[in-house]
Amino acid sequence: MFRTVSIIGFAVVFVGIIIHCFARPCGKERRWGAVDILLKGVHLFTLLFLEQKLNPAGVLRKLVYLLTLLCFAVLLITGFYHPLVSDEHLSGFLLMVHATFSPVFAVCLAVLGVMWAGNCRFDKNYWPWLQRILRRQAAGEVSIEKYELLRKLCFWVILLLAFPVILSIVLSMFRLFGTYMQGFLLEVHRYSTLTLALAAIIHTYLTIRSQMEE
Amino acid sequence: MRNGLLLTAILFFVVLASPTAGESETALLGDESDGSRAVAVHLLELFEEEGEKIFPDDDPLLPFSVRQTCGGTCHNIDIISKGWHFNSVDPNIVGGRAGEPWIFVDAATCTQIPLSYRLWPGTYRPEEIGLTTWQFTLLFGRHTPGGGAGEIESENPDEVMRGFVSGKLEVNCLACHNASEGQDQSEYAMQVARQNFRWAAAGACEFGAIKGAAIAQPETYDPLMSDDIAVTYREDAFDPKNQVLFDIVRDVPNERCYFCHSTKVIGGGISEKWATDEDVHLKAGLKCVDCHRNGLGHNITRGYEGEEQVLDPSRAALTCQGCHIEGESPAGPVEGRLGAPVAKHPGIPTVHFDRLSCTACHSGPWPGRKTYSVKTSRAHALGAKNVNKSDEALPHIITPVFAEERGYSSAYLGGLLMKQSEGKIGPHNLIWPAFWGSMEEDNVKPVAIDIVRPIAGKIISTEDLPASGDWPSVSEEQIAEVLTLLSSEGTVEGMPVYISGGKLYSLDDNDPNQLSQTEHSAAEAYLWPIAHNVRPAAQSLGIRRCEDCHSTSEGFFFGRVAIDTPIESEVKCVKEMHEFQDVPAFYTKAFAMSFVFRPMLKVVAIISCAILGAVFLLYGLKALDLVMKILAGKD
Numbered sequence: 067m068f069r070t071v072s073i074i075g076f077a078v079v080f081v082g083i084i085i086h087c088f089a090r091p092c093g094k095e096r097r098w099g100a101v102d103i104l105l106k107g108v109h110l111f112t113l114l115f116l117e118q119k120l121n122p123a124g125v126l127r128k129l130v131y132l133l134t135l136l137c138f139a140v141l142l143i144t145g146f147y148h149p150l151v152s153d154e155h156l157s158g159f160l161l162m163v164h165a166t167f168s169p170v171f172a173v174c175l176a177v178l179g180v181m182w183a184g185n186c187r188f189d190k191n192y193w194p195w196l197q198r199i200l201r202r203q204a205a206g207e208v209s210i211e212k213y214e215l216l217r218k219l220c221f222w223v224i225l226l227l228a229f230p231v232i233l234s235i236v237l238s239m240f241r242l243f244g245t246y247m248q249g250f251l252l253e254v255h256r257y258s259t260l261t262l263a264l265a266a267i268i269h270t271y272l273t274i275r276s277q278m279e280e
Numbered sequence: 281m282r283n284g285l286l287l288t289a290i291l292f293f294v295v296l297a298s299p300t301a302g303e304s305e306t307a308l309l310g311d312e313s314d315g316s317r318a319v320a321v322h323l324l325e326l327f328e329e330e331g332e333k334i335f336p337d338d339d340p341l342l343p344f345s346v347r348q349t350c351g352g353t354c355h356n357i358d359i360i361s362k363g364w365h366f367n368s369v370d371p372n373i374v375g376g377r378a379g380e381p382w383i384f385v386d387a388a389t390c391t392q393i394p395l396s397y398r399l400w401p402g403t404y405r406p407e408e409i410g411l412t413t414w415q416f417t418l419l420f421g422r423h424t425p426g427g428g429a430g431e432i433e434s435e436n437p438d439e440v441m442r443g444f445v446s447g448k449l450e451v452n453c454l455a456c457h458n459a460s461e462g463q464d465q466s467e468y469a470m471q472v473a474r475q476n477f478r479w480a481a482a483g484a485c486e487f488g489a490i491k492g493a494a495i496a497q498p499e500t501y502d503p504l505m506s507d508d509i510a511v512t513y514r515e516d517a518f519d520p521k522n523q524v525l526f527d528i529v530r531d532v533p534n535e536r537c538y539f540c541h542s543t544k545v546i547g548g549g550i551s552e553k554w555a556t557d558e559d560v561h562l563k564a565g566l567k568c569v570d571c572h573r574n575g576l577g578h579n580i581t582r583g584y585e586g587e588e589q590v591l592d593p594s595r596a597a598l599t600c601q602g603c604h605i606e607g608e609s610p611a612g613p614v615e616g617r618l619g620a621p622v623a624k625h626p627g628i629p630t631v632h633f634d635r636l637s638c639t640a641c642h643s644g645p646w647p648g649r650k651t652y653s654v655k656t657s658r659a660h661a662l663g664a665k666n667v668n669k670s671d672e673a674l675p676h677i678i679t680p681v682f683a684e685e686r687g688y689s690s691a692y693l694g695g696l697l698m699k700q701s702e703g704k705i706g707p708h709n710l711i712w713p714a715f716w717g718s719m720e721e722d723n724v725k726p727v728a729i730d731i732v733r734p735i736a737g738k739i740i741s742t743e744d745l746p747a748s749g750d751w752p753s754v755s756e757e758q759i760a761e762v763l764t765l766l767s768s769e770g771t772v773e774g775m776p777v778y779i780s781g782g783k784l785y786s787l788d789d790n791d792p793n794q795l796s797q798t799e800h801s802a803a804e805a806y807l808w809p810i811a812h813n814v815r816p817a818a819q820s821l822g823i824r825r826c827e828d829c830h831s832t833s834e835g836f837f838f839g840r841v842a843i844d845t846p847i848e849s850e851v852k853c854v855k856e857m858h859e860f861q862d863v864p865a866f867y868t869k870a871f872a873m874s875f876v877f878r879p880m881l882k883v884v885a886i887i888s889c890a891i892l893g894a895v896f897l898l899y900g901l902k903a904l905d906l907v908m909k910i911l912a913g914k915d
Contacts, residue, residue, distance in 0.1 A: 155631055159867060162874055169881045172888035179895040187899065228892055236885045239878070244624035245633070246606070252630060 068256050069153045072146060079264050083271050106278075113277050127181050130174055137171035138266055140164075145259060168235075175228045183225075186218045212279065213272040220269035227265065230258035310354035311576050322526040323519070324349055329447065329478065336518045340504060343482035343490070343511045346426070347450045356576070361451050363578020366427030368397040369413070375400060377584045378686065378808050382420045383659045383675040383711060384409060386729060387745050389736040390754055390780065390846040392675040393715040393726060394806045397429070401686065402713075402806035409715070410728030414439040417449050417477065422469035423540045423658045425455035430477060441499040447478020453528075454485050456536045460527040462486020465539040469664040478503070479511055487517035487524065537568040540657050543812075545645050545679065546671045547652035559813040570618060571598055583811065585637060585704070600638035621817070628822065637685070637706035639811050641821040644680040644707040647835030650854075651842055654679040654709060673749030676844040680707035682836055683807050683860035705861050708807040712781055712844045716766065717802065720774035724784065724802035727772055735765045751846035756785075756795045759847065763787050763795075779803045781845030781853065807860070830875045837861070837868050 120128065144164040148154045156164060234255040238248055310320065326334040327348035334344055351357035360366070367373045381394035381403045395411070396403035406416045406429075414434040421430050430449025434440055449472065454463060468484035471477075474493035482488035492509035494501070503509060517524050545556070557563070561571070574580040581587065581598045588596040596602055603620035607613070615622045625633075645652060654677045661667045684705050716732045717724045739761045744752040759778050764787065766776035778785040784800035787793075821828045821836065829836035840854040858868045 155634075157631065162867075162871060165874065165881065169884040169888075172885050176888040176891035179892050183895045183899055187902070225892055225895065229889060232885050232889050236882055236889075238629065239627065239882055241627035244626050245628070245630065248625070248628065248630050 068253075068260075069149055071257070072150055072260055075260055075264050079267055083267075086271075109278060110274065113274065123181075127178075130177050130181065134171065134174035134178055135270065137167045137174060138263075140167045141171055142263055146263075149256070172228070172232050175225065179225050179228075182221060186221045188215075188218060213276050217269055217272045217276070220265045220272065223265045224262055224269060227258050227262040230254050231262055234258065306356060307359070307576060308351075308354055308356050311356055311359070319529055322528040323523045324526060325521075325523050327352060329450075333522075335522055336513060336515075340507050341511055341513065342503070343479040343488070345450060346452050346454060346481045350453045355453070357451055359576055360453075360578045361427050361431070363574065364580045364582070365425050365456075365578065366451055369428050369432060371399075373398075376582060376587060378402070378806075379582075380656065380658060380709070380808050381711075381806065382406075382416075383677075384411070384419070384729070385674045386733070387674055387749065387752060388740060388742055389716065389729065389732045390740065390751065390778075391715045391729065391732070392711065393713050394711055400808075402804065404726055409726045410730050412436050412439055414443060414446075418472065418475060420658070421449045421472040421477070421480075422661060422664055424449075425452050426481070427451035438499075442475070442494075445497050445499060445501045445503075446475040446494045447503075449477040449480060452481045452484075454481055454526070455539075456532045457528050457530075458485060458526060458536075459529040459533050460486040463536075465536075466663055466665050469661065476509060479509060482511050482513075486527075487514040488512070489514075531567055532569050534562060534568050537572075538657075539663050541568075541812075542657045542662050544655040544662065545652050546655065547650075548645055548648055557813065557815075560816045561814055564619070566618060573598060584809065600642075604638075623817070635703070635705060637704045637809070639809065639814075640682060640704075640706045642817075643812060643814050644810050646815070646819070647680055647682065647707075647821075647839050647857075649833070649835055649838075650840045651678045651681060651710075651835075653677065656709075668749045670748035670750070672746070674751065675711060676751075678710040678712075678842055678844065680810065681710045681805075681807060681841055681860055682706070682839070682857050683708045683710075684862045685809060686807070703862070706809050708809050708860075710805045710807045710841065712805050713803065714780040714845065715778075716762070717777050717779055718772045718774040719777045719784075719786070722800075724777060724779065724800065725774075727766070727776070731771050732766075735769065735771070736762050738765065753848050754846045755848055759785055760787060760793060760795045764792065780847060781843045781850045782855075783850075785847075805860075826875055826878070827872075830872045832869055832872045837863075837872060 114132065117124075141164060144160040144167070145156060147160055148156050234251040237243065238251045243251060326344035328334055328342040329345035329348060331345075331348050331352070332342075334342060347357050351360075362370070362373075375398040378400040379396075379398075381396045381400065383392055384395055384406075385392045393409060394403045395406045395409070395416075397405060399405070406413075411419070412434050413429040413432040414436070417424075417430040424430065426449045431451070434443055452468070455465060455468065463486055464484050468480050471480035471483045471490060473495075475495040476483065476490060476493060478494075479490045483490035489512050490509065491512075492507075494509060497508060501508070513524075519525070544553075562568075571583050572580050581595050583595075583598055583600075585599055585601070587599070588594070597614060597617075601607070602614060603617045604615065604623045606615045606622055653671065655662060655671075655673070656677060657663055659675050659677060660673060682705055684703050716727045716736070718727055719725075739758050740752055740754060746752065763776045763778060763785070766772045767787065775786055779800070779802055782799070782803050782805060783797045784803045785795050785797050788796040817823070828834060832838050835857065837856075837858045839857040841857055841860070843850065843853040843855060845851060845853075856865070858865055861868075
């Protein structure tokens with residue numbers, strides 16, 4: 067069941083991203099030659115670098131973000147390899163790697179939460195329809211970046227899902243819950259992780275897109 | 281239509297014409313319950329083996345036959361004798377999970393070899409070491425309730441004659457169902473050792489006594505013509521109607537089971553019986569037969585996980601899970617039977633239930649850094665008279681060895697079919713086979729003990745045999761000498777080898793006076809799962825912390841399993857427990873060491889969640905503030 071849901075979930079997200087890439091390519095001209103793809107790859111790679119304009123807080127923010135991405139990638143591979151490939155629970159060396167990176171990921175999420183939350187607040191200008199209902203005028207004209215709303219939404223979803231993802235495993239390590247609840251907590255971990263992973267993939271894609279389009 | 285009728289008619293007549301039809305499989309007077317739980321009074325007339333009634337003033341007075349006395353009109357012994365305790369010699373019987381073998385021991389030839397008629401992988405059939413069914417009965421009938429090999433007529437002409445003297449070791453209902461305090465199974469064992477098979481049941485019961493021994497009689501001995509072997513019955517045993525009152529119970533008392541199923545663990549700082557505990561189920565008031573049940577067929581439920589797949593599905597309810605784990609059947613909830621506490625297993629990750637049997641945490645002695653020895657009734661003749669009480673007495677059985685279960689046989693019809701194991705790890709008893717064999721094309725067969733004994737006797741002096749019953753101390757040179765003799769005398773087909781301590785020894789191809797040793801499947805340890813004694817939940821593995829098992833200093837993965845061998849140079853060798861569990865050593869060690877960081881992981885994760893919670897709270901309050909302002913009409 068989880069395997070099927072996971073495959074469908076990942077397929078939908080990746081197909082959606084590919085369609086979006088083709089439907090709304092970066093840049094003004096739609097060019098898909100080998101050189102163009104290589105250039106886009108190099109551009110993508112340069113996004114990993116620290117810009118010179120960043121202040122120390124910005125550097126820290128980016129470093130934490132990159133570390134979070136690394137942990138996410140490792141946890142994604144180790145966590146979904148067994149369920150997707152062999153329809154088994156996580157075990158063996160992959161489990162050890164998974165358990166090693168997971169606390170780092172948890173800390174990174176907490177730091178990112180503190181550092182990004184201010185920038186990811188929803189502004190009332192995102193909901194002009196609500197303004198109209200309340201017969202109110204926006205306080206000022208705030209320009210909204212492309213994909214900004216969706217990115218912020220993904221950010222808060224990731225932060226929200228971090229609770230069940232982390233707590234479901236940590237609580238199962240205490241002598242609180244019996245076999246049934248242990249099974250339930252494991253399912254909570256699996257499905258909340260899947261949702262978090264999909265949200266993180268979308269968030270990463272949108273971040274890259276907005277960076278490349280700047 | 282006509283063909284169908286014709287076929288039915290033919291089948292009907294074939295069934296009617298069959299000499300055993302409607303006879304051997306018919307339930308008799310006492311075989312079908314009317315529902316009453318009251319115990320039927322067994323005031324019985326006694327019958328001797330030919331079916332003649334016994335009177336107290338008969339001359340000669342013959343021993344009663346249990347088969348005739350119990351089986352005449354009341355119980356169908358033919359059905360009962362197909363039960364688990366009697367059917368091992370039947371090749372068509374499902375053998376199920378590997379169990380405790382009979383272990384043939386001969387210290388003089390440095391032999392301890394697991395035997396079984398059930399073809400459990402790793403055991404050998406008794407005839408492979410030259411034991412006939414009659415000899416097998418003489419050796420091991422002491423701890424059986426009769427039947428099986430004891431009722432098979434030997435094919436050896438000399439033993440046929442001995443068989444006339446000794447009689448058959450019939451199915452002995454009293455061995456289990458006689459609740460009288462006078463039922464003496466050690467006397468039964470003594471009668472078997474004296475070859476008094478025919479007299480064993482009468483001698484063991486509370487009102488019979490035997491004098492004389494068949495072993496001392498010539499093959500021409502006729503029990504009807506001589507009283508050298510004679511039975512006497514207690515004077516008040518017979519009532520005026522010449523009937524005898526048997527204290528027969530349906531539910532077998534634990535003490536009856538204990539005669540053949542006792543164990544004594546040696547080591548772990550406990551040496552006295554008073555300092556050990558019984559199985560927690562017995563202390564809770566249950567009997568062995570509350571779980572190990574059977575119907576008329578006496579095919580006793582062994583209670584292992586998966587037995588229901590090999591035999592009938594109803595056996596699932598008589599496993600650990602059947603009583604202790606929440607579940608439902610069409611008849612209703614199944615847990616809590618007989619007052620069983622329902623297991624909660626708080627904090628135990630569910631993967632443990634996929635990889636471990638219930639017994640892994642709950643059964644056997646608490647594992648130490650090194651395995652213990654265990655003596656069992658059947659292997660060491662516990663409870664029999666004049667038994668060697670030394671802790672070093674052979675065979676050397678090692679316990680508890682946490683090993684992956686090797687699967688169980690599902691049928692023997694036309695060959696051995698193996699049902700794949702579920703790979704669960706559980707506690708086992710272990711024995712390292714030690715025997716002389718011959719190897720042809722990598723296939724090792726034991727050499728008959730009668731061939732080995734005189735040859736080994738030339739090299740290994742009986743004066744070297746310790747009084748404790750332990751191995752004699754044997755050098756590699758002595759092993760080489762015996763192998764050379766076995767090879768030179770031409771009594772062994774193929775290359776003579778010696779199996780011991782997990783290794784196969786043979787003469788070196790380059791230097792025939794030297795030994796070479798290799799690993800070989802025939803030298804692998806034979807393991808059988810143990811389920812008792814069950815410890816209470818408060819003494820189960822993992823009750824204190826995960827490190828009860830997941831630690832490099834604990835026995836579950838890193839316990840040292842002793843390698844048992846008479847060869848001096850190999851005596852101190854050990855294996856680590858994980859080698860029996862099909863898990864990589866490095867992974868096991870790394871995983872165990874990772875538990876050092878587990879508390880830190882918990883702390884880090886909880887702090888991270890607290891920070892995230894604070895962020896949510898802060899911005900949630902800010903959002904609430906905004907909503908409140910809007911609703912209040914302020915901008």
